[in-house]
Amino acid sequence: MWIVVKALVVHGLDGPSAIRFDDVDEPPSDGKVLIEVRAAGVCYPDLLLTQGRYQARAQPPFVPGSEVAGLVVHAPDGSGFSAGDRVQAVVGLGAYAQRVAVDPGAVWRLPDELDFAEGAALLAxxxxxxxxxxxxxxxxxxxxxxxxxxxxxxxxxxxxxxxxxxxxxxxxxxxxxxxxxxxxxxxxxxxxxxxxxxxxxxxxxxxxxxxxxxxxxxxxxxxxxxxxxxxxxxxxxxxxxxxxxxxxxxxxxxxxxxxxxxxxxxxFLRTRPQALAETAQALQAFVARGLRPPVTRRFPLAEGAQALLDLEAGTVLGKAVLVTEG
Known part of the structure; x- marks a missing residue:
């Protein structure tokens, strides 16, 4: 049974103006952790991808976004995760959506000290x-x-x-x-x-x-x-x-x-993927000592194009995050 979710889809390499809030199929999750996204970080590479200016190009249509925090919907056996776990994760693309599927090695438990927006902002x-x-x-x-x-x-x-x-x-x-x-x-x-x-x-x-x-x-x-x-x-x-x-x-x-x-x-991660977990562990230790990512703007997911425009205009201090209802 196919489940339809909402996502921000880039339909052309014309910048944020080419983004639409569309219905898409839930991503396939065989062998992956399926996450109900509660927050997705807004990064400068996301903006460059919509303009075709990033070193790793993506061809439209695609869903941008590389960092999320949310709740596990389901996870493969042996992954260490269960439905309902609060997690943060790094993805290649696809974070600007209501659900995303992520390799278990790029998923970590969200520290209790952080809310979902802060969890997404701690990543890239x-x-x-x-x-x-x-x-x-x-x-x-x-x-x-x-x-x-x-x-x-x-x-x-x-x-x-x-x-x-x-x-x-x-x-x-x-x-x-x-x-x-x-x-x-x-x-x-x-x-x-x-x-x-x-x-x-x-x-x-x-x-x-x-x-x-x-x-x-x-x-x-x-x-x-x-x-x-x-x-x-x-x-x-x-x-x-x-x-x-x-x-x-x-x-x-x-x-x-x-x-x-x-x-x-x-x-660097292409040649040493294990560094991802090592770095995530180090950052979580900083969180335990008081570090809090500086989330200064929270946009509804549907307004992701505006978040990228504000980032381009230089009006975002620190970190902007897209948030979903839930």
Missing amino acids: NHQTAHFALHRRAGLTAGETVLVLGSAGGVGSAAVQVATALGARVIAGVHRRGADEFVRGLGSDGIVPLHDGWLDRVREVTSGRGVDVVVDPVGGALFDDAVRALAPEGRLIVLGFAGGAIPQVKVNRLLLRNVSVVGAGWGE
Whole structure:
């Protein structure tokens, strides 16, 4: 018997305007955990997918979304899950729907401390930030981290994760009116990213510079971000929200003994899928110590196109989440 559910379906690569709230068949769940979605996270890659601009392309029609939290409808024997369990999960596509089927290895119990929206918000951005800071940068407690674009999804997650790892965090802020939000994430200082921001970073670090720069922005900030590094510092490239893909003059790396390091979380999982569970476990330990993902906007599932438009317009601080009735 086929069950019909509602989902946001992309019908063309024209951006959020090509999304429709349609009836679709419930996804097949043989060998998978079928989840009744209560919340789905809104991520920048979701927006790029609707525009055909993401490195992993999807052909319409498709249902976007990669992170969910909800209730188990049914699960395969031996999965460790039962009907009614509160869970969070990572999916390739399909999260913007009332139901989604997920491989058991990408499903975890939702911490009691979190509601469904917070559970969905803990996934892609925070996992990326943890991978970047812990594994790629080798961040240690007591080091100083500068986060560029700290009011955005990945940036705000990086502030929280760096703080949880014991770092001193300087938050670089583009947006007007975002200081209070960023300060509430746990940052130790704020630097507005306008002319002269590099001098301000040097001032607050007594001329030394920072040990790690988290850069999800790229573009015009990149050159000064390299200059902001202390000796043996690491700049972590997470994306190019600023539009342009910068180039680095490697003689600067040589002369200053600094590194530029890529952090492609999704691509890393292709070669080391077990890292997904390891990172999820680490983040849940942070939750037990008080971390709460910064969900600032909650949209009904049917309004997912508007959520993506607001994300594109830069009006979402932290994380937006789509929620369903239930």
